[in-house]
Amino acid sequence: xxxxxxxxxSEETFNDKQIQILQVAETLxxxxxxxxTSIRSISKEAKINVAMISYYFGSKEKLLESLVSxxxxxxxxxxxxxxxxxLEPIDKIDKLIELYINRIxxxxxxxxxxxxxxxxxxxxIKIEVLDELRKGNLKSLTAIxxxxxxxxxxxxxxIIELISPTILGTFFHFNMNKSFFQNLxxxxxxxxxxxxxxxxxxKHIQQTIKALLIYES
Amino acid sequence: xxxxxxxxxSEETFNDKQIQILQVAETLxxxxxxxxTSIRSISKEAKINVAMISYYFGSKEKLLESLVSxxxxxxxxxxxxxxxxxLEPIDKIDKLIELYINRIxxxxxxxxxxxxxxxxxxxxIKIEVLDELRKGNLKSLTAIxxxxxxxxxxxxxxIIELISPTILGTFFHFNMNKSFFQNLxxxxxxxxxxxxxxxxxxKHIQQTIKALLIYES
DNA sequence: AACAAAATTAAACAACTGTTTAATTTAAAC
DNA sequence: GTTTAAATTAAACAGTTGTTTAATTTTGTT
Numbered sequence: 001x002x003x004x005x006x007x008x009x010s011e012e013t014f015n016d017k018q019i020q021i022l023q024v025a026e027t028l029x030x031x032x033x034x035x036x037t038s039i040r041s042i043s044k045e046a047k048i049n050v051a052m053i054s055y056y057f058g059s060k061e062k063l064l065e066s067l068v069s070x071x072x073x074x075x076x077x078x079x080x081x082x083x084x085x086x087l088e089p090i091d092k093i094d095k096l097i098e099l100y101i102n103r104i105x106x107x108x109x110x111x112x113x114x115x116x117x118x119x120x121x122x123x124x125i126k127i128e129v130l131d132e133l134r135k136g137n138l139k140s141l142t143a144i145x146x147x148x149x150x151x152x153x154x155x156x157x158x159i160i161e162l163i164s165p166t167i168l169g170t171f172f173h174f175n176m177n178k179s180f181f182q183n184l185x186x187x188x189x190x191x192x193x194x195x196x197x198x199x200x201x202x203k204h205i206q207q208t209i210k211a212l213l214i215y216e217s
Numbered sequence: 218x219x220x221x222x223x224x225x226x227s228e229e230t231f232n233d234k235q236i237q238i239l240q241v242a243e244t245l246x247x248x249x250x251x252x253x254t255s256i257r258s259i260s261k262e263a264k265i266n267v268a269m270i271s272y273y274f275g276s277k278e279k280l281l282e283s284l285v286s287x288x289x290x291x292x293x294x295x296x297x298x299x300x301x302x303x304l305e306p307i308d309k310i311d312k313l314i315e316l317y318i319n320r321i322x323x324x325x326x327x328x329x330x331x332x333x334x335x336x337x338x339x340x341x342i343k344i345e346v347l348d349e350l351r352k353g354n355l356k357s358l359t360a361i362x363x364x365x366x367x368x369x370x371x372x373x374x375x376i377i378e379l380i381s382p383t384i385l386g387t388f389f390h391f392n393m394n395k396s397f398f399q400n401l402x403x404x405x406x407x408x409x410x411x412x413x414x415x416x417x418x419x420k421h422i423q424q425t426i427k428a429l430l431i432y433e434s
Numbered sequence: 435a436a437c438a439a440a441a442t443t444a445a446a447c448a449a450c451t452g453t454t455t456a457a458t459t460t461a462a463a464c
Numbered sequence: 465g466t467t468t469a470a471a472t473t474a475a476a477c478a479g480t481t482g483t484t485t486a487a488t489t490t491t492g493t494t
Contacts, residue, residue, distance in 0.1 A: 446485075
């Protein structure tokens with residue numbers, strides 16, 4: 001009857017209606033979380049019938065999976081170019097951190113969702129795309145740090161695996177306690193908060209990582 | 218009739234039944250998240266009637282609030298004592314980080330809950346206890362850093378507000394991507410993972426913060 | 435124009451949600 | 465033992481949830 005193929009694992013192409021739904025879902029999931037977002041609110045916001053979501057995606061969870069693969073499609077190759085660039089290792093670190101933050105900041109929605117929905121004991125939802133992405137990131141970072149170590153600029157007793165938790169952890173923690181820090185740092189307006197991330201927070205993280213890499217105790 | 222005072226802001230004392238409920242709630246909230254945990258499942262696990270939760274705590278959200286204040290009671294005082302201790306600022310930083318991690322690690326449940334439930338745009342749930350806790354933490358940290366700055370040990374252009382996001386963010390990010398790091402660092406057994414946190418991760422964070430505080434660029 | 439497939443709809447469904455009710459049992463005080 | 469308040473219960477309540485049905489409209493093909 002309604003012969004829709006739900007598991008289009010290799011190459012998913014979404015039509016206009018599906019993309020419309022995905023965009024609304026992204027906004028609402030990011031705003032309220034997966035559980036607190038009803039498919040009725042999605043359908044209402046997207047101005048489509050509730051049944052269309054089941055019709056197109058199969059279920060609410062499948063909708064989330066589709067959303068993830070829709071948004072993390074081209075993300076993978078972003079960092080690889082950087083480590084190949086003709087820059088000093090320390091400047092590469094600066095650029096890498098800036099790239100990280102900018103990238104995540106521009107795709108707040110999906111990263112917020114990922115951060116939440118896949119970190120809980122939410123083992124029902126498993127996405128291997130995410131694992132590949134993380135491993136790719138680690139590889140690029142390792143290349144840069146090894147280069148710096150060979151040049152004698154970076155210390156050699158660094159646990160490289162713990163660098164990105166510090167970068168990303170700091171950023172996410174700051175974002176996730178947004179209202180607290182808005183209040184604390186008097187960043188009431190959205191643009192102020194955004195600006196603070198792009199300048200002070202980015203600089204803080206760069207400073208931190210560089211200090212860790214260079215400082216001799 | 219059922220004259221129970223729900224807003225016992227200053228001094229809340231819980232009876233055995235309430236503590237029993239709180240403990241079960243903590244486990245289930247941490248395992249499945251706040252939304253995915255029904256009060257029926259709590260009541261079933263705690264072997265009490267559903268109505269008892271409303272009876273004792275007022276509502277599901279109030280239960281969560283009670284849980285938070287129940288678990289974060291004495292952290293505040295531990296930190297306050299630390300900054301008053303007779304130690305060099307740099308050793309206080311070490312101790313503070315160790316205290317943080319140990320504390321959070323021993324109370325995984327509640328911190329996992331906090332991390333998730335209050336980070337989303339979950340503005341319905343507002344807990345002033347949490348805000349006080351964070352501000353208290355910041356105050357203790359500020360005291361230590363200021364002391365170090367006055368002694369000429371720490372640099373003066375540090376944004377103190379961004380220190381604890383780095384400490385906590387790193388720790389949480391590591392924990393929330395547990396399975397990834399277990400795989401990456403070959404910490405398959407639980408005790409190995411725990412041990413890694415207590416040694417390598419703690420050391421990494423201490424090293425990072427100290428480097429940031431001391432390093433002259 | 436006629437037909438079939440796809441898209442869209444309103445309504446129903448069944449299960450679950452947090453909370454409240456009113457009745458009953460337990461405990462404490464006198 | 466009686467009285468009174470607290471604790472506990474099963475049941476009902478009112479709402480929401482994700483999903484499915486079956487009917488209707490739209491679209492594309494011949």
